[in-house]
Amino acid sequence: MTKIEPPIAKIVPQVFENHGNQRIDNYYWLNDRENPEVIAYLNQENEYYKQATQHTKPLQEALFEELKSRIKEDDTSVPYFYNQYWYITRYEKGKNYPVYARKYLTLDAPEEILFDCNVLAEGHNYFHLTGLNISEDNQWVSFGIDTVSRRNYTIQIKNLTTGEILPTKIENTTGGATWASDNKTLFYTRKDSKTLRADKIYKHKLHNDVSTDVLVYFEEDDTFSVGVYKTKSKKYICISSYSTLTSEYRLVLSKTPDEPFTIFQERIRGLEYSFSHYENNFYILTNKDEATNFKIMITPENQTSVENWKDFVPHREDTLLEDIDIFKNYFVISERNNGLHKIYIKPWEGEAYYLPFNSETYTAYTTTNIDFDTEILRYGYQSMATPNSIIDFNMRTQEKTILKEQEVLGGKFSKENYIEERIWATATDGIQVPMSLVYRKDVKKDSTNPFLMYAYGSYGHSTDPYFSTSRLSLLDRGFIFAIAHVRGGEDLGRQWYEDGKLLKKKNTFTDFIDCCKHVINQKYTSPNHLYAEGGSAGGLLMGAIINMTPNLFNGIIAQVPFVDVINTMLDDTIPLTTGEYDEWGNPNDKEYYDYMMSYSPYDNVTAQEYPNMYVSTGLHDSQVQYWEPAKWVAKLRKFKTNATVLYLDTDMDAGHGGASGRFEALKEVAKEYAFLLDLEKITK
Structure with a gap:
C-alpha cells in the first residue's frame, strides 16, 4: 500500500519586530485568501485528509446515519404567545432548515408561514x-x-x-x-x-x-x-x-x-450594567461598588445616572447574579452558586422562593418569557443524561407543566443507563476545579476507558452540563465524556473568570491539565486513551496544552482554533481584535506581549512529539481567520518528531459555526467521532 504523504507548505520567512523581540513567521503568506496558492494549499490539505481517512469513510457514513436517526426530523418548537400571536418554529422531514410560522390568538387557528428557510436557502x-x-x-x-x-x-x-x-x-x-x-x-x-x-x-x-x-x-x-x-x-x-x-x-x-x-x-x-424597565423604575444588574458577582439596583426612570441608584438585591460573595426577568407581578433572578444554576422567584407582594432542583449536576435557565402580563415562567432543564425539557411553571400555584422533552429516537435510549458525576481536581495553586462526567453504568474504572475531556474557558462563558443525542454514539461505545469547568469561564462566579484572563490566562491551561491528570490518577482512563476537544478560544486551550504536556493525550480535536495569538492581537484590521484587548491584553504593551508570547500556541510549537490531531476550520470564518489553524498545522508538520496523524480539514463554504444545515452539521460531528474511534481501533 502506497504511503500517503501530507502536503508541505512552502517557507517564506517574514520578520516581525516588537519590543526588541524578533519573530520569524515562515507561513505568514497563508494570510491571503485571494491568493490562488493559498487556496491550492488548503485543497491539498483537504485531499490529504480525505485520502488518509478513506478507511474510515464507511464508519463516518454509519455514524452520520446513526446521529441522524436519533433526531426527530419533523420536529416543532414549543409555541410561545406574543402580542396576539402564537409563534412556532418547525422542521420538516428530510429538510435542513427551519420553517417559521405563527397562529392568531389560538393554536387551532390557521398557520401563517413567515419564512420557509428551505425555499430561501435554495442555490446557496x-x-x-x-x-x-x-x-x-x-x-x-x-x-x-x-x-x-x-x-x-x-x-x-x-x-x-x-x-x-x-x-x-x-x-x-x-x-x-x-x-x-x-x-x-x-x-x-x-x-x-x-x-x-x-x-x-x-x-x-x-x-x-x-x-x-x-x-x-x-x-x-x-x-x-x-x-x-x-x-x-x-x-x-x-x-x-x-x-x-x-x-x-x-x-x-x-x-x-x-x-x-x-x-x-x-x-x-x-462599570458594567444592564437594566429592565418596570412601571416607573429601572432595575439594574451591575457590578457597581466592587460587586464582583453583580447586584441589582433600582432607580426612577427619570433619574438614571449612577448617583440615583439604590440597592435592591445586595451583592453576595458566593452567588453570581446572571440575569433578571421582570413580569407584571413577579421578579425572577437567574443565579449561579457553587457552579450550579438557581432560579429565584420574588412576587412583588409575597414571599420569595427558589425553584427546586435536586440533581448533582444540571443546567436550568429561563427561556422565552416575552409576555409581561403572565404568571407563567418558562424555563429549560437538562443534564448530561437527561434530555432537554421545556417547562411552564406557574409562579402563583408553583405547579409545573412539562411542555416538551427532547425526543431521542431509535428506541435504545434510557437515562437510567448512564451515570453522571461531579468531581473536583486540585489545581496547581490549590484551587478546586469541578468537572461534569457522564458514562454508561457498565463502565469500570480500570484505566482502559477512552475518555474525551472538553473545555472552553474564556470570555466568562460557562460551559454547563448539557445533553447531546450525538454524544450517545461515544458513550455507547465505551467513552467517558467530561466537561472541565476551568477558570476563564464564569462557572464558579465572576472571580473564576477574572482568574483566567489577561495575565492569569495560563490558569485556564493548567486547570485543564490538572483535571486530566486527576481522571488518570483516579483510573478513569490513561494517557493512551485520553482525548481533548475545544473550539475557537477552546482551540487556543488545545494548542497550549499540547505544547505544555504533549504526552498526556492520545488525540486532540481543535475546532476553528484561535492559535496565532500574537499576530492576530497585533492586527487591528482583523474582526474582533480591538474588542479583545480586555480579554487577552494589548500586545502593543510589552508586559502583555511577553505574556502572550509565553503561551501563544503557534509561537511555541517546538521540536517534540505531539498527539494525533484533527483540526477543522472554515474559509470564511470571521471570528478566527482560517489562516490561524492553517499556519499552525503547517508549522506542526515541520516540527513534530513522531508519526502521529495530523489533519487539517477546511470547509471551503463555511465560517465559524460550520455548515448551516442541521444534517450537514452532523457530518462534521461524524468526522470527529470517526477520528476518535479510529484511534481506539473501534471500527463499528
Whole structure:
C-alpha cells in the first residue's frame, strides 16, 4: 500500500519586530485568501485528509446515519404567545432548515408561514436567517440573511399582510433590528466593512430608500461594539455600547423615535450594567461598588445616572447574579452558586422562593418569557443524561407543566443507563476545579476507558452540563465524556473568570491539565486513551496544552482554533481584535506581549512529539481567520518528531459555526467521532 504523504507548505520567512523581540513567521503568506496558492494549499490539505481517512469513510457514513436517526426530523418548537400571536418554529422531514410560522390568538387557528428557510436557502451552499423582529401592529417583519458565513447579514422587510418582501436591502449588518411603536421606524446595527465591528446604529423609515437612512449613533472607541433593542415593556428603544469590562446605554421613547437618544449612565471604565424597565423604575444588574458577582439596583426612570441608584438585591460573595426577568407581578433572578444554576422567584407582594432542583449536576435557565402580563415562567432543564425539557411553571400555584422533552429516537435510549458525576481536581495553586462526567453504568474504572475531556474557558462563558443525542454514539461505545469547568469561564462566579484572563490566562491551561491528570490518577482512563476537544478560544486551550504536556493525550480535536495569538492581537484590521484587548491584553504593551508570547500556541510549537490531531476550520470564518489553524498545522508538520496523524480539514463554504444545515452539521460531528474511534481501533 502506497504511503500517503501530507502536503508541505512552502517557507517564506517574514520578520516581525516588537519590543526588541524578533519573530520569524515562515507561513505568514497563508494570510491571503485571494491568493490562488493559498487556496491550492488548503485543497491539498483537504485531499490529504480525505485520502488518509478513506478507511474510515464507511464508519463516518454509519455514524452520520446513526446521529441522524436519533433526531426527530419533523420536529416543532414549543409555541410561545406574543402580542396576539402564537409563534412556532418547525422542521420538516428530510429538510435542513427551519420553517417559521405563527397562529392568531389560538393554536387551532390557521398557520401563517413567515419564512420557509428551505425555499430561501435554495442555490446557496450556506444559508442562515436571523433577527426576526415583528412590528407592534403585526404587519411587518424585519430579518437578516447571511449566505457566506461571515456573520455579515443583509436586512430585508416583509409585509405580513400581502406576503411581499420589499426591495429594501440593508447591507453589512448584524441582522438584528427593532421596530419603534409607530410601526414604520426601524433601528438596526451596521458593521464596519473591514473589521466587522458593530459600530453604527441607523434609523430606517419604511418604504424609504436606504440611502436616506439616518446615522443615530457611531461608536468611535474601537474596543466597543453596539446593539439596539426594545425593552420588554415596549416603552423604550435602547442602544447598548459595550466592551469586555464596560457598558453604556442610550434610550429614547419608542413612541417618539425621532427624538434624540439620552444617555442612561455614561461609561466609567470597569462599570458594567444592564437594566429592565418596570412601571416607573429601572432595575439594574451591575457590578457597581466592587460587586464582583453583580447586584441589582433600582432607580426612577427619570433619574438614571449612577448617583440615583439604590440597592435592591445586595451583592453576595458566593452567588453570581446572571440575569433578571421582570413580569407584571413577579421578579425572577437567574443565579449561579457553587457552579450550579438557581432560579429565584420574588412576587412583588409575597414571599420569595427558589425553584427546586435536586440533581448533582444540571443546567436550568429561563427561556422565552416575552409576555409581561403572565404568571407563567418558562424555563429549560437538562443534564448530561437527561434530555432537554421545556417547562411552564406557574409562579402563583408553583405547579409545573412539562411542555416538551427532547425526543431521542431509535428506541435504545434510557437515562437510567448512564451515570453522571461531579468531581473536583486540585489545581496547581490549590484551587478546586469541578468537572461534569457522564458514562454508561457498565463502565469500570480500570484505566482502559477512552475518555474525551472538553473545555472552553474564556470570555466568562460557562460551559454547563448539557445533553447531546450525538454524544450517545461515544458513550455507547465505551467513552467517558467530561466537561472541565476551568477558570476563564464564569462557572464558579465572576472571580473564576477574572482568574483566567489577561495575565492569569495560563490558569485556564493548567486547570485543564490538572483535571486530566486527576481522571488518570483516579483510573478513569490513561494517557493512551485520553482525548481533548475545544473550539475557537477552546482551540487556543488545545494548542497550549499540547505544547505544555504533549504526552498526556492520545488525540486532540481543535475546532476553528484561535492559535496565532500574537499576530492576530497585533492586527487591528482583523474582526474582533480591538474588542479583545480586555480579554487577552494589548500586545502593543510589552508586559502583555511577553505574556502572550509565553503561551501563544503557534509561537511555541517546538521540536517534540505531539498527539494525533484533527483540526477543522472554515474559509470564511470571521471570528478566527482560517489562516490561524492553517499556519499552525503547517508549522506542526515541520516540527513534530513522531508519526502521529495530523489533519487539517477546511470547509471551503463555511465560517465559524460550520455548515448551516442541521444534517450537514452532523457530518462534521461524524468526522470527529470517526477520528476518535479510529484511534481506539473501534471500527463499528
